[in-house]
Amino acid sequence: MADRSKVIRHTHGQWEGIDVRRYKDGDARYSGVTRRTLVGDGQDEAALRFITRYFEVAPHGYSTLERHEHPHTVIVIRGRGRVILGDTVTAIGPLDCVYVAPGTLHQFQAGDEALGFLCIVDRNRDRPAMPSEEEVAMLRARGVPVRVDG
Amino acid sequence: MADRSKVIRHTHGQWEGIDVRRYKDGDARYSGVTRRTLVGDGQDEAALRFITRYFEVAPHGYSTLERHEHPHTVIVIRGRGRVILGDTVTAIGPLDCVYVAPGTLHQFQAGDEALGFLCIVDRNRDRPAMPSEEEVAMLRARGVPVRVDG
Numbered sequence: 001m002a003d004r005s006k007v008i009r010h011t012h013g014q015w016e017g018i019d020v021r022r023y024k025d026g027d028a029r030y031s032g033v034t035r036r037t038l039v040g041d042g043q044d045e046a047a048l049r050f051i052t053r054y055f056e057v058a059p060h061g062y063s064t065l066e067r068h069e070h071p072h073t074v075i076v077i078r079g080r081g082r083v084i085l086g087d088t089v090t091a092i093g094p095l096d097c098v099y100v101a102p103g104t105l106h107q108f109q110a111g112d113e114a115l116g117f118l119c120i121v122d123r124n125r126d127r128p129a130m131p132s133e134e135e136v137a138m139l140r141a142r143g144v145p146v147r148v149d150g
Numbered sequence: 151m152a153d154r155s156k157v158i159r160h161t162h163g164q165w166e167g168i169d170v171r172r173y174k175d176g177d178a179r180y181s182g183v184t185r186r187t188l189v190g191d192g193q194d195e196a197a198l199r200f201i202t203r204y205f206e207v208a209p210h211g212y213s214t215l216e217r218h219e220h221p222h223t224v225i226v227i228r229g230r231g232r233v234i235l236g237d238t239v240t241a242i243g244p245l246d247c248v249y250v251a252p253g254t255l256h257q258f259q260a261g262d263e264a265l266g267f268l269c270i271v272d273r274n275r276d277r278p279a280m281p282s283e284e285e286v287a288m289l290r291a292r293g294v295p296v297r298v299d300g
Binding site for chain 1: 153154155156157158159160165188189190195197198199200202220221223225227233235236240242243244245246247248249250251252254256268270272
């Protein structure tokens with residue numbers, strides 16, 4: 001399709017024409033996460049060097065605890081939860097922004113309500129890596145509530 | 151500053167540590183627009199190749215009618231308004247996304263309420279160009295309600 005401007009309408013809690021996708025392939029450990037790619041992942045938006053996705057984490061769910069070299073920009077647009085960035089834990093809610101720098105181990109966790117956020121990344125990016133069991137044990141020893149049992 | 155992860159908290163309608171900036175320098179024609187750069191515009195986020203800004207258009211205000219080669223990804227997070235993309239006019243509201251393709255003449259206009267949106271662009275990008283008087287006249291002849299009197 002030609003590279004042309006468009007509006008992707010949001011109605012009744014959904015974006016028109018945008019499918020819900022599997023969050024991850026393979027054995028990445030997570031719970032209750034869905035993914036939608038809003039803008040940038042198709043030939044019809046080939047000029048974009050970045051992709052805007054929407055992730056939703058169900059109550060008590062969590063994204064994969066992982067790190068990678070490409071940075072993330074995240075903006076919360078629904079609900080509340082917390083983000084783990086290295087060995088820090090921060091409560092997050094509507095319109096809070098998160099910058100995940102290269103190499104920072106990170107995880108998004110929902111509490112009693114679903115947590116929905118936009119996440120913008122480079123179109124071309126490296127694959128995430130999960131931490132070792134030793135690193136997970138070290139974080140837990142410091143009181144960081146990481147989840148890897150998905 | 152080191153390139154490191156962080157949370158930019160949103161409280162009382164503002165992002166902590168984020169200043170309101172002048173929307174444009176020079177003689178670009180617009181009305182009632184403010185700009186905030188949320189993530190990506192500093193040495194502390196040097197790994198990011200894209201910048202996430204927040205624009206707010208006051209009631210009955212409008213952004214500059216312009217075009218450029220870099221694409222935009224826009225997500226409405228406050229209020230309602232309309233977007234002009236070439237010779238089309240589309241009503242937009244909360245969580246609607248807009249993709250502005252390279253070269254598309256575009257303008258965001260607020261109605262009776264303020265219109266606030268995230269706008270993500272390449273860090274390195276070309277300068278916008280405004281249309282000629284002839285092009286504006288042609289659009290108006292087609293009924294497109296462009297504003298250039300800012």
